[in-house]
Amino acid sequence: MIYFDNSATTKPYKEVLDSYVKVSTDYFGNPSSLHKFGGQVEALLSQARNQMATLLNINSKEIYFTSGGTESNNLAIKGTAMMYKNRGNHIITSAIEHASIRESLESLKMYGFDITYLSVNSEGRIDMEELKRSIRDETILVSIIHVNNEVGTIQPIKEIGKLLKDYPKILFHVDHVQGISKVPLDFHECQIDLCSVSAHKFHGLKGNGVLYLREGVKIAPLFTGGNQEWLVRSGTENVAGIIAMAKALRMSLTKMDSELENILKIKSYLLQELGQEEEILIHTPIENSAPHIINFSIKGFKAEVIVHALEEDDIFVSTTSACSSKVKSVSHTLLGMGITEDVAKSAIRVSLSFENTREEAEKFVQAIRKTIQTLGKVMKNNEI
Structure with missing residues (x-):
C-alpha cells in the first residue's frame, strides 16, 4: 500500500501504540481521584504536560489537553468570543480556513458577532x-491557519503577530494542526495567544489534541463540570492518549530534524514529474508552502474518479480536506485562490509523511500517467 493521505491522518508509530496500551493497562485510574493510584496517574499526566511544553518551547501551564484540532479550534474561537463579547464583536479570519474555524465563526453570527474574511492571492x-485595514476598535480576535490543509500554503504568522503587537x-489564534512537525513555529516569537494542535496529524492517536493558551490570557470554557484543565476544559483526561501524544510529538520532531530534506526531495520530484503532464494543473505554490502537501487538478476528470482509479493500484490520496471530502461541494480554498469551479472539482491532494519514499513517489507518478491514459481512452470511446 502507498499511503499519500497523511494530512487526513497519519499512521500511529508502534512505540506510540505500545505506550497507549501500557498506560491503559497499568495506569487506567482517574487522575482526579484522591487515592494513591489516582495520584500515580496524575503524575504521568503532569509528566506528559511537561514533555509537551519542552518540545513546544512553552510553559507547561500554557498547555490545555483537548480531544483534537476541532475542539481546540472551537474552544479558541468561541471561548474568546464569549469572554470578550463586552469588549467587541468583530473577528478577522481568512477565506481559506479549516471547516472547524469557518463554521465556528459562522455560528457566532447568531449572537451578534461580525466576521471579516480576508481574501487570498x-x-x-x-x-x-x-x-491592517480590517482592524476596528471592536476587533477582539484574529484567527489565521498556519499551513492550509488543502494546498499547503504557509501564512505569514510572524508578520501577523508583529502587527498585532x-x-x-x-488576541491572535493560529490553527497549527497541519504545520506541527513539518513547519516550525515559535509561539512566543510570533506573539501567538492561542494555538491548536492535533495528535493524529503527527502519528499520535485520534481523540487527542492541545490548545496552547498564553499565560495570562483568559477564555470562557465550552465544557463545564469537573473543572479539569484549570477550569478551561472539563472532562476526565485521556491520560493514555496524552502520554502517547507526547511520545508521538517527540518522535516526529526528531524525524523532522533528520528526514525533512528527504521529504522535500520527494515533493520536488513529484512537482517536477506532475508538471510535465499537460493535463495537470498544480495549485500548491512553489514558495511559502509546506514540505508535505501537493494539490493538483487533472483537467477533464472528476477528482473522485481519479481517487478510485488509484485505489486499483493500492494508492490512497484524497480530494479536499478529509472533513469535507464526502460532501459534494467545491473547495472554498481553491475558489478563494481564483481557481475555476470546473478545475477545482478535479483537485487531488497528495500529503506525505516522513515514512514515504522516493520509490513510492515514482510508482505514484506511473499510476497517474496510466490513469490519465486509460480514462482518456474511455472518454474518447464514449464520445464516438
Whole structure:
C-alpha cells in the first residue's frame, strides 16, 4: 500500500501504540481521584504536560489537553468570543480556513458577532495591508491557519503577530494542526495567544489534541463540570492518549530534524514529474508552502474518479480536506485562490509523511500517467 493521505491522518508509530496500551493497562485510574493510584496517574499526566511544553518551547501551564484540532479550534474561537463579547464583536479570519474555524465563526453570527474574511492571492496567502485595514476598535480576535490543509500554503504568522503587537486588546489564534512537525513555529516569537494542535496529524492517536493558551490570557470554557484543565476544559483526561501524544510529538520532531530534506526531495520530484503532464494543473505554490502537501487538478476528470482509479493500484490520496471530502461541494480554498469551479472539482491532494519514499513517489507518478491514459481512452470511446 502507498499511503499519500497523511494530512487526513497519519499512521500511529508502534512505540506510540505500545505506550497507549501500557498506560491503559497499568495506569487506567482517574487522575482526579484522591487515592494513591489516582495520584500515580496524575503524575504521568503532569509528566506528559511537561514533555509537551519542552518540545513546544512553552510553559507547561500554557498547555490545555483537548480531544483534537476541532475542539481546540472551537474552544479558541468561541471561548474568546464569549469572554470578550463586552469588549467587541468583530473577528478577522481568512477565506481559506479549516471547516472547524469557518463554521465556528459562522455560528457566532447568531449572537451578534461580525466576521471579516480576508481574501487570498493566487498562492493562497493573505495580504497584510488588507488585514491592517480590517482592524476596528471592536476587533477582539484574529484567527489565521498556519499551513492550509488543502494546498499547503504557509501564512505569514510572524508578520501577523508583529502587527498585532500594536493592538494589545486583540488576541491572535493560529490553527497549527497541519504545520506541527513539518513547519516550525515559535509561539512566543510570533506573539501567538492561542494555538491548536492535533495528535493524529503527527502519528499520535485520534481523540487527542492541545490548545496552547498564553499565560495570562483568559477564555470562557465550552465544557463545564469537573473543572479539569484549570477550569478551561472539563472532562476526565485521556491520560493514555496524552502520554502517547507526547511520545508521538517527540518522535516526529526528531524525524523532522533528520528526514525533512528527504521529504522535500520527494515533493520536488513529484512537482517536477506532475508538471510535465499537460493535463495537470498544480495549485500548491512553489514558495511559502509546506514540505508535505501537493494539490493538483487533472483537467477533464472528476477528482473522485481519479481517487478510485488509484485505489486499483493500492494508492490512497484524497480530494479536499478529509472533513469535507464526502460532501459534494467545491473547495472554498481553491475558489478563494481564483481557481475555476470546473478545475477545482478535479483537485487531488497528495500529503506525505516522513515514512514515504522516493520509490513510492515514482510508482505514484506511473499510476497517474496510466490513469490519465486509460480514462482518456474511455472518454474518447464514449464520445464516438
